[in-house]
Amino acid sequence: MNILFRVDSSFAIGTGHVMRCLILARMLKEAGCTVYFAMRVGPGDLCDEVEHEGFPVFRLAYDGPVIQEVDAQWTMDVIRRLLQPIDWCIVDHYELDRRWEENVKAYVGRVMVIDDLANRPHQCDILLDQNYYQQAQQRYHGLVPSGCRLFLGPQYMLLRPEFDEARRYAPIRNGQVRRLLLFFGGSDPTNETEKALHALKELDFRHLDVDVVVGKANLNRVHIESRCREMGFHYYCQIDYLAELMAKADFSIGAGGAAMWERCFLGLPSAVTVVAENQRQSTEDAAAYGAVWNVGWHADVKSDDYADIVYRAMTSSEQLKRMSRKAFELAGSMREYTVHPIVEALLEG
Template identity: 50%
Template sequence: MHVYIRVDGSTSIGTGHVMRCVLLAEMLIQAGAAVSFLMRTGQGHLCDWMEQKGFQVFSMREGTFTQSEDADEVIAILNDQARLDWMIVDHYGLDEQWDNKIRPHVRHIAVIDDLANRKHTCKLLLDQNYAPNFEQRYDSLVPSSCQLFLGPSYLLLRPEFLHIRQLVRKRAGNIERLLVFYGGSDPTNETMKVLEALEFSRINGIYVDVVVGNANPVRSAIQEQCARLNFQYHCQIDYLSLLMDGADFSFGAGGVTMWERCYLGLPSVVTIVADNQRESTEATARFGAIWNIGFYDDVCVQDYVNVLHRALINPISMVKMSERALRLLGNSTEAGMHPVVKTILEG
């Protein structure tokens, strides 16, 4: 079986879409499928990094294209391939118009989405987010025959997260280690704002891990700031789960890593850095699994100072947040083949 994945990542888009598709690809490959990626180039793209990881990547032209133009370029690539089983698309700019043009060239289409704001013609749809009425919000957007995998119980998780969850520690609420991570590109530069807040707060006796990706355009400045403040700097790592497990509190964005933090019961303050994160972040905050500090445009350094102070003096709140996060993600796939992978393989 050969699976193709249409996804993009860049400094402006971020890397979350690519990272969750890489995880799904690794699961499929482990189960015996062949996987290829179709990705546009551009500032902060991850094509080279993915090729270094061993994936076959078809690099598409840099720029902005209509759905029809995008589909034409994909079809030109597919026409040179011998086997065309599944096309997985994880892209907010593509909908049923793109699907319908691709359909004659592949057996099945699968969609990964978060927004539930456009129609798709697909056999399978995955939305692993928690949101109001998440089980019904695609009812009018996909064919009745589409298999839906909705909610945190279908969270895509790397094996190390599953292992750590089995051994996850009960958090005492005291903060001795902080984690700062705003995604691979951090287009709103929240990392620097948090570093300023930590410096202003003059925290003593607290170990700080700061994580960035290769797509972060100011990573060198962040590294210099970390060295000056005696914080530990990490770039494009594959051990984020260990840092989450070791941390007592975290600063981060919404999206995939918010769910990973919740899965390990890590208390965190979440900044909404894109409109597509708003609904799930607000719903998760209402559940009590995170603190929502708001949309990045409205968040300043002093806000981060204030929320850190609030966390430091409220260990009971930290314990309760951890418990709520674990409860929210309690039914996530713990072992065995992920249902989406199984469905794709059964084709």
């Protein structure tokens, strides 16, 4: 089976789309599929990283905003160049919708969409939205064809194998905060990391063991590394053992999105800053469930707010224990299978 992913990353949109597609691509490769990627070239792209993972990348070298008809034409050109049938095209892109999918569908067997906005119509056979929403089943009503198979909720979360291993020894937290983890995503375009570091410096939390994680797409990573060195914190860039740090941490401050569900999967109590519009509803719903604290929209969050969050965590032992239990509970059904249901569905055709 031949599969083509259409996905992008950049300093502006971050790395999350590509990272979750890579997880699915690895699963499909292990199942015997041949996997390709089509990605735009630009500042913050992960084309080299995807190729390093062993997947051929077709670079779409055009500038400016995404124009659906142009993007579809470029993608169809890639398909023609492959000189072999593409069984599935998997698209993970907020700027593409039914118009793009209808064009590409004429050149491939089937189309799968990864989405979490539920704000535009799709022409697809499978749709995955791995976030938790209180009204999940109603979100895509009228936006997908009647025969589309919907996979909705964190039980379908695309997680790297390291998280399965880490969950085996990740404890329900005891409410004491001795080790803190800061991670605001691969690019952190709003520079929440430095806000949080400033708060920790002002409060002088020398007794805390602090891990600070950034991605290669973080434009402030050099300065952050210098700040961490000055403050005696542990600095990590583009690591593949984030699950290990999450399992060791007592509390975390980070962004919404995939990393929020990874923390929940490991029962790590966390405060979540909403750094993109697509994170807002899922963060609010996870907070209503009791699995996280919602810090709010990034533009409204100051360093003092992060200082207050750390102080609150250190003085709220019972709340942290409840949050850890609720996070485990919310993510508890994430791995009740040996083969991911999405992989099964794709292989079934």
